[in-house]
Amino acid sequence: MPRDSLIRLAVFLGVLAALLLAERLRPWRRATPARWPGNLGLGVLGALAVRATLPAAAVGAALWAETRGIGLLAGAPLWLALPVALLALDLLIYAQHRVSHAVPLLWRLHRVHHADPSVDATTALRFHPLEILLSMALKMAAVVALGAPPVAVLAFEVLLNATAMFNHAAIRLPPRLERALRLVLVTPEMHRTHHSEVPAETDSCFGFCLPWWDRLFGSYRAAPAAGEAVVIGLPGWRAEAEQRLDRLLLQPFRRVP
Template sequence: MLLHEPLIRLGVFLGVLLALLVLERVAPWRAGQRALGMRRWPGNLGLAVLGALLVRATVPAAAVGAALWAQARGIGLLPALGAPVWLAVPVSVLLLDLLIYWQHRVAHAVPLLWRLHRVHHADPELDATSGLRFHPLEILLSMGVKMAAVVALGAPAVAVLVFEVLLNATAMFNHAAIRLPVRLERWLRLVLVTPEMHRTHHSEVRAETDSCYGFCLPWWDHLFGSYRVAPAAGEGVVIGVAGWREPAQQRLDRLLLQPLHGRAL
């Protein structure tokens, strides 16, 4: 399984992305209100490709490699505690998701980090490709944090692979411009961050932007007081960041340089 990590991740990525893009046509959220639509895709997908290339060029083994390195040396909290694999895997996935929650909150609180993260929030519309729209430097920083946590925890490599696949898939899912049946959405958001929940986080209203930080599990927002049921404007919520809505600002070159411009917070 671990030998085929790149193929597994690529296969899940393409499968989930294509499925969500189809669903966005079958059950759209706010149909007819997508002014830019696919014209944003080259920038969003370009950032994803550059981020992946940057990680592979600087830390080729990435998080799974860090787990294998630590595992071979018996390093980490879980091995020190003698945790069996059946326990270490779910605990690792849970704690890594908690790490991403707090990393996300810090990115909203620290001006320099917000400049990088703002590239993600400056998408004037939401769809599955928005879940891939992160500045390459933010991707690299995030990978460094994850690798350090994986080694400190002694997370099994299979747990790291499962987490990485889940994180990528749920990021695309909760940014997707789909409308779930009301009852399904109400139950699903108890165990998973749904598109309806995450749209609050992409509101132009800063108090709403600074809420609902979860990517995969919604429990951390409830536990740490950052959960909001819905944006105050409801279906009329304005997505994005003021001052970053022009079509030209969605070009890949402009997205890469965006952290150098504008106010930090």
């Protein structure tokens, strides 16, 4: 396994284990583990799909561009290229996420993520493999266009994965800490608004890592209107049978049950 893959895997397992423990110690809601096989299964299939079809992935694309001097940041010093690449890639993911809600065909894929009737750290893995492939292809193209340094791309991939698990985690942060973190990071309370069943709330708070894009582009909502009573998921897809891996894989091609 390439070194960057080992780094990503080690961080992923460590963060997932820590968040699952935090969900037991400071729970927001008790999320049923019955959803875990489907969520984890999608995560594994998505990783395998990328390895089978886009084995170089984003870090490989960065290495390819670097050896050829391609991209806007080619030749720039690392102290400049690193933060610019991190900000640009995070903005890209924000934009991609927002478009996936606006384009019906993309929404059918992304709907698999929102159909989770609960949120916890495993929800961050619940993406259809086709959406994962599209996202990776977009990232690879952006990395080449930017000429992003490989170390910046690796840092972004690790950061995105870790923060996505964090902001989906079913944990209750102390209010003062939550308010402070929200200034620089998408928090679980902020992201739960995005998983509300209310369409106007689902179409808000698109950030995964940095919260600034939502504020800048007018998609920020401080909290769901229902507060702590917010209903998670999408009507019609909450049944336990719909959480099976086979049903999740076929969901984009099916109508609401």
